Amino acid sequence: xxxxxxxxxxSNQTNFTPDVATGRVGLGSENPTAKLNVxxxxxATAFYGDGSNLEGVSGSGIGTALADEGxxxxxxxxxxxxxxxxxxxxxxxxxxxxxxxxxxxxxxSVSDGIDLIIADGDDFIPxxxxxxxxxxVPGVLAGNGGRVRAxxxxxxxxxxxxxxxxxxxxxxxxxxxxxSVGGVLTYEDVTNIDSIGIITARSDVSxxxxxxxxxxxxxxxxxxxxxxxxxxxxxxxxxxIDSTGNTKASGTVWGGTIDGGVTATTSFxxxxxxxxxxxxxxxxxxxxxxxxxxVNSSGTQTSKINSDGSAEFAGDVSxxxxxxxxxxxxxxxxxxxxxxxxVETAGSEALRIDSSGEVGIGxxxxxNALHVFKNGDGQxxxxxxxxxxxxxxxxxxxxxxxxLDSEGDLRFVSGRTGSGAPxxxxxxxxxxxxxxxxxxxxxxxxxxxxxxxTSANLILGQHSATSITTGTLSFIVFSNGNTxxxxxxxxxxxxIKMKENIVDAGSxxxxxxAVRFRKYNFKEETGHETFTQLGVxxxxxxxxxxxxVTNSPDLDEDGNDLDTTTKGIKYSILTxxxxxxxxxxxxxxxxxxxxxxxxxxx
Numbered sequence: 210x211x212x213x214x215x216x217x218x219x220s221n222q223t224n225f226t227p228d229v230a231t232g233r234v235g236l237g238s239e240n241p242t243a244k245l246n247v248x249x250x251x252x253a254t255a256f257y258g259d260g261s262n263l264e265g266v267s268g269s270g271i272g273t274a275l276a277d278e279g280x281x282x283x284x285x286x287x288x289x290x291x292x293x294x295x296x297x298x299x300x301x302x303x304x305x306x307x308x309x310x311x312x313x314x315x316x317x318s319v320s321d322g323i324d325l326i327i328a329d330g331d332d333f334i335p336x337x338x339x340x341x342x343x344x345x346v347p348g349v350l351a352g353n354g355g356r357v358r359a360x361x362x363x364x365x366x367x368x369x370x371x372x373x374x375x376x377x378x379x380x381x382x383x384x385x386x387x388x389s390v391g392g393v394l395t396y397e398d399v400t401n402i403d404s405i406g407i408i409t410a411r412s413d414v415s416x417x418x419x420x421x422x423x424x425x426x427x428x429x430x431x432x433x434x435x436x437x438x439x440x441x442x443x444x445x446x447x448x449x450i451d452s453t454g455n456t457k458a459s460g461t462v463w464g465g466t467i468d469g470g471v472t473a474t475t476s477f478x479x480x481x482x483x484x485x486x487x488x489x490x491x492x493x494x495x496x497x498x499x500x501x502x503x504v505n506s507s508g509t510q511t512s513k514i515n516s517d518g519s520a521e522f523a524g525d526v527s528x529x530x531x532x533x534x535x536x537x538x539x540x541x542x543x544x545x546x547x548x549x550x551x552v553e554t555a556g557s558e559a560l561r562i563d564s565s566g567e568v569g570i571g572x573x574x575x576x577n578a579l580h581v582f583k584n585g586d587g588q589x590x591x592x593x594x595x596x597x598x599x600x601x602x603x604x605x606x607x608x609x610x611x612x613l614d615s616e617g618d619l620r621f622v623s624g625r626t627g628s629g630a631p632x633x634x635x636x637x638x639x640x641x642x643x644x645x646x647x648x649x650x651x652x653x654x655x656x657x658x659x660x661x662x663t664s665a666n667l668i669l670g671q672h673s674a675t676s677i678t679t680g681t682l683s684f685i686v687f688s689n690g691n692t693x694x695x696x697x698x699x700x701x702x703x704x705i706k707m708k709e710n711i712v713d714a715g716s717x718x719x720x721x722x723a724v725r726f727r728k729y730n731f732k733e734e735t736g737h738e739t740f741t742q743l744g745v746x747x748x749x750x751x752x753x754x755x756x757x758v759t760n761s762p763d764l765d766e767d768g769n770d771l772d773t774t775t776k777g778i779k780y781s782i783l784t785x786x787x788x789x790x791x792x793x794x795x796x797x798x799x800x801x802x803x804x805x806x807x808x809x810x811x
Contacts, residue, residue: 244277272313291335293319300328311337317357324367325357333357650768661689661738670694689738699781714789721790723753724783745783747776757783 226235235241237248272285291314299310310327311334319325327333335357362371419429419441427444436452449457492500494516503512513521531541531553539556548564561569569575571582571590583590591604599617606612613619621634635643646652659665665688671680685693705711727746731737751758759777762770 287313287315287338290314290316290318293317293323293325296324296326298326298328299331299333301331308332309334311335313338319357648768649762650764655686657688659688661687661736663687663689663691665689716793717786717789718793720754721786725749744780745778747778750778750783751776754783754786757786 226239226241227233228235228241231241233241233244233246235246235248238246272287275281275284275286291312301308301310308330309332313336315336317325317335363369364371416432418433419431422428427441429441431439431441431446433439433446438450439446440448451457492514494500497516499513499515501512501514502510505511509523510521511523515521528544530545531543534540539553541553543551543553545551546564550562551558552560558573559571561573561575563569563575567575567578567580569580569582571584572580574580581590587605587607589603589605593602594600597617599615601614601616603614604611605614618638619636620632622630623633624630631645631647632643633645637643644652655667657665657667666685667688668684668686669682670684672683674680683695687693724745726743727749728741728743729746730739730741733739747758757779759779760774761777763773763775765771
């Protein structure tokens with residue numbers, strides 16, 4: 210400041226510092242850095258010039274003058290880049306007639322982490338002078354060469370994508386996320402669209418003719434004509450669907466065709482035709498899915514062929530004749546005639562169910578609900594087996610007839626409702642026959658078609674037998690009811706260890722004397738022999754000794770009670786009464802003999 214002059218006292222207490230060495234003047238500044246350095250506000254009623262050389266003054270300007278004087282003072286230049294280094298909002302005042310903000314700078318650069326916000330409804334135009342572009346119409350600046358450079362673009366709130374209402378034009382673009390186009394995406398003079406991933410269209414994709422395989426121009430999906438679709442390989446159409454819906458396919462390996470549609474000579478929606486040595490249809494699935502699946506109009510699966518060769522069908526399967534075992538052509542399930550089902554093994558029929566529902570095993574002519582046939586002597590056509598040690602049962606036949614062979618007891622049970630059902634008849638392994646009954650009709654009913662006589666046997670008993678055809682006869686029950694044995698011995702259980710209340714019998718003299726012995730014969734309609742017999746009448750004996758008379762209910766052939774009874778006589782007890790009466794008679798005889806002897810001696 211040695212050459213500066215302090216003129217503050219000359220100007221109403223305001224610092225006024227001229228610097229003679231630099232030719233600069235400072236107002237409010239003791240060290241002016243420009244021709245006129247004002248440290249404060251400059252206020253004037255008017256300014257002349259464009260103000261482009263003024264710093265810190267709002268206004269577009271046309272640039273900075275090349276010189277302070279001369280022609281170059283009228284020539285201007287402008288920096289290319291406007292740097293945004295702090296958060297800035299461009300908001301045209303509502304009082305303005307325009308909503309457009311602009312700058313002379315060709316480029317706008319936004320620093321990292323800094324926001325440049327364009328207010329809603331406003332436009333921001335860089336390069337308003339069109340410095341970076343050609344003027345298309347003389348006197349009119351195109352203003353289309355400016356650009357905004359920033360790492361990220363978002364909406365004003367910073368929460369979504371920016372809006373470009375007038376469109377977006379660019380030369381290249383790279384998107385790491387989804388790109389959504391609400392309207393029509395149009396491109397011109399583009400020969401390739403290169404996508405690293407999948408291209409997805411939310412609506413139709415319009416193609417003039419074909420989609421070509423990259424690097425394989427003779428392989429394509431084509432639309433060669435209206436309402437026609439085709440697939441080409443090696444320059445030849447392999448699959449085609451025409452405007453009528455017919456489908457045709459052909460190939461060197463397959464050698465077949467698919468002919469779809471219904472014509473006058475067919476009744477199929479599609480046909481497979483093959484005249485080569487290769488399969489007409491080949492399907493392969495290396496995963497766990499099926500090879501083929503059929504569904505109805507509701508989308509419900511109705512049929513499926515699995516990759517393991519098994520098949521599933523929700524409805525009927527129609528077969529003309531047979532199902533053959535793979536690799537074993539003489540084993541099959543057949544339908545040889547209407548309403549007939551058969552099973553064949555080794556080329557011969559093993560099982561048949563005919564139209565009447567009768568089942569034949571080993572016979573083609575079943576005559577019963579179950580007809581089993583096995584050729585030859587000594588055969589077992591039926592064999593049953595369980596896991597029990599006694600679980601084998603055989604039906605055996607030879608020239609002597611049939612036999613039923615069980616490895617355990619052979620039991621017959623009726624009315625089984627579980628394991629506790631009683632056995633009615635059993636033949637054990639020793640040959641003993643046992644019966645059990647819980648009815649009054651009898652535990653063992655033996656019947657014969659022979660007339661009542663002593664020449665027709667009802668029951669035979671034999672001892673010392675070695676088979677069912679050997680033995681010595683010792684007991685017979687004849688068809689007329691007579692019983693005969695070899696020793697005429699009939700007895701009763703009479704051991705004193707089994708009896709009590711033992712007293713002498715009373716007199717049977719009067720009872721037995723009152724018994725009326727009669728001659729009679731059975732009525733012919735009873736079915737009994739009608740010869741004259743000696744005995745008593747039950748109703749007459751009942752008046753003397755009712756305890757010797759029994760009453761048995763009369764039953765019909767089905768075992769139903771007829772509400773009547775038939776009386777019987779306990780002849781063995783009547784005989785015992787007679788023996789007691791005989792003892793009394795013997796006592797009396799002996800007494801009389803003694804008395805007679807005494808009289809003769811006297």
